[in-house]
Amino acid sequence: MNNTLLEVVNPYDLKSIGEVKLVDWPTIDGWLNTATQLHRQRKNWLPAHQRIAILKKTAQLMQGQFDELAFQIANEGGKPLVDAKVEVTRAIDGVELCIKELGHLTGSEIPMDLTAAGAGRMAFTTREPIGPVVAVSAFNHPLNLIVHQVGPAVAAGCPVLVKPASATPLSCQAFVNLLYQAGLPEEWCRFAPCTSAVAEQMVTDPRVGFFSFIGSGAVGWHLKSKLAAGTRCALEHGGVAPVIVDESADVNAMIPALVKGGFYHSGQVCVSVQRIYVPEDMATSVAQAIADKASLLKVGNAIVTETECGPLVNPKEVDRVEQWVDEAARAGAQVLCGGHRLGETTYAPTVLLDPPAKAKVSTQEVFGPVVCVYGTESLEDAILRANSLPVAFQAAVFTQKLNAALRCVRELDATAVMVNDHTAFRVDWMPFGGRRHSGYGVGGIGHTLRDMTQEKMAVIKL
Structure with missing residues (x-):
């Protein structure tokens, strides 16, 4: 040695x-x-x-x-x-x-x-x-x-x-x-x-x-x-985990789950909530509700008991996340909370509304505290967009309709589909792994x- x-x-x-x-x-x-x-x-x-x-x-x-x-x-x-x-x-x-x-x-x-x-x-x-x-x-x-x-x-x-x-x-x-x-x-x-x-x-x-x-x-x-x-x-x-929300979803129960799934470990999880597809007439209100809760998260040193979001693994990752969010904002995404670094090693929990489909935050794994919300025309549109990338890991759907839930389970390209739970759910005995890339x-x-x-x-x- x-x-x-x-x-x-x-x-x-x-x-x-x-x-x-x-x-x-x-x-x-x-x-x-x-x-x-x-x-x-x-x-x-x-x-x-x-x-x-x-x-x-x-x-x-x-x-x-x-x-x-x-x-x-x-x-x-x-x-x-x-x-x-x-x-x-x-x-x-x-x-x-x-x-x-x-x-x-x-x-x-x-x-x-x-x-x-x-x-x-x-x-x-x-x-x-x-x-x-x-x-x-x-x-x-x-x-x-x-x-x-x-x-x-x-x-x-x-x-x-x-x-x-x-x-x-x-x-x-x-x-x-x-x-x-x-x-x-x-x-x-x-x-x-x-x-x-x-x-x-x-x-x-x-x-x-x-x-x-x-x-x-x-x-x-x-x-x-x-x-x-x-x-x-x-x-x-990793993946770029998609969540589909339909008009029947219990929004009050859903928002805390999405915040946890998106910002747990500052988004540094391979199945973190990243892309949320919401009916067009609900997208702004859902995104704002997520932003309101995310903006209250305490960011700091992970060894401090009160901290809810810690640092990214190294300063280069903060630089990268900052660049990706800035790119999306310049291309038209609405920044509802965050959108800036807090220091050399931390980035503010960020919610983006309707970033472009080709932006890095829409197509690549952010692995940082960034959640994107998109307005969709229909459940079919949401499924098509959720399945549009070469990655496929865990996905989720929030709905009170059995038919919508089963359709998403059947049609989403994923190894696991969570119904009325966030994409980062896991127990250690369940099968866990990605498809394709x-x-x-x-x-x-x-x-x-x-x-x-x-x-x-x-x-x-x-």
Whole structure:
């Protein structure tokens, strides 16, 4: 390992809060060799009961360090403390869910006498670990995303190397250390912060059995294109989440949900509410109601209890959001609230009414505190506009009409459609992932655990 250090800062005041050592390629090369040998020699495999005991102990240790883990999420990731506590709860539940899902990881009997050719035989399948896992993660949920990638690998019996986002490595490091404290031998899980070049070399190495990626589409698709033959993968990217509102929607109940879904973690969520399609005669009033509530959100340092919207992950992201909003405003969008930066690291919660269809805020993932509202001519018009982009992740519809709800569920291009809830809703056992440019494969702890195993069939001639 070289002595290059990665400095970690609080993204609000940019003050240093820690550092981690970057791992060099020779070290990772050795780790991959060890991981390969662990997988190839069945005698090295950890039995299921031992993996379960380790995960149980990990969850207990996490509960004992609940406040410290929440503060660390807020301090390095900029997620408000109230939401960071929710993330820790989810992460603990996620570790426990790995145990539950492991009990459901079973094979099946294959009927063999359906034709004369198979008569006199019996067959069944079992599931085995797929091999060394490499996980590359994102900054916006620095503990829970690691649990979603590393927890299933440990449960499945796969050695795993995990590269956290460079902005938020401390939560990942804490989780890996808790696994060690719970009894997991270090060779089964390696904390691997590294440069992009080293990460690409690690991901594309032929010894990797499964690659788990959470991050930008540009990086994810690039890495997938360079994977070694035989490496399986799952990619989770982002979307430009659409919401359809029809004339029957319960507006009073809807507005708080849209504000939460749009401005949670300052919009730095892959399924944040971004495009809201409203009947033309309701668009201005709905947009103004969202703006009225968004303008009251308290923006500041995420470690302060009162903060509701924290900083963006770095000042360059504030610059980018500022440029996109300014572009939309110059092209005719009405700025109903926000529309300006509050400092080097923060941007005001912003609501735009009718930005142009080709503006960046209408076509690309903002990943910032910006919500756009558009007037539409009909439900058909709203669905067409919602489906107009090459990304497709989670979508939503607000309506009191069953026919409208079911039509949107049927016709929206999305992996999940929320009815009378915002697009950012998620529980950790549900299938979660994007279509088309938004990703490849399906996340969710049970689905990931299954992806990290492979089926083997035994055929016995009687």
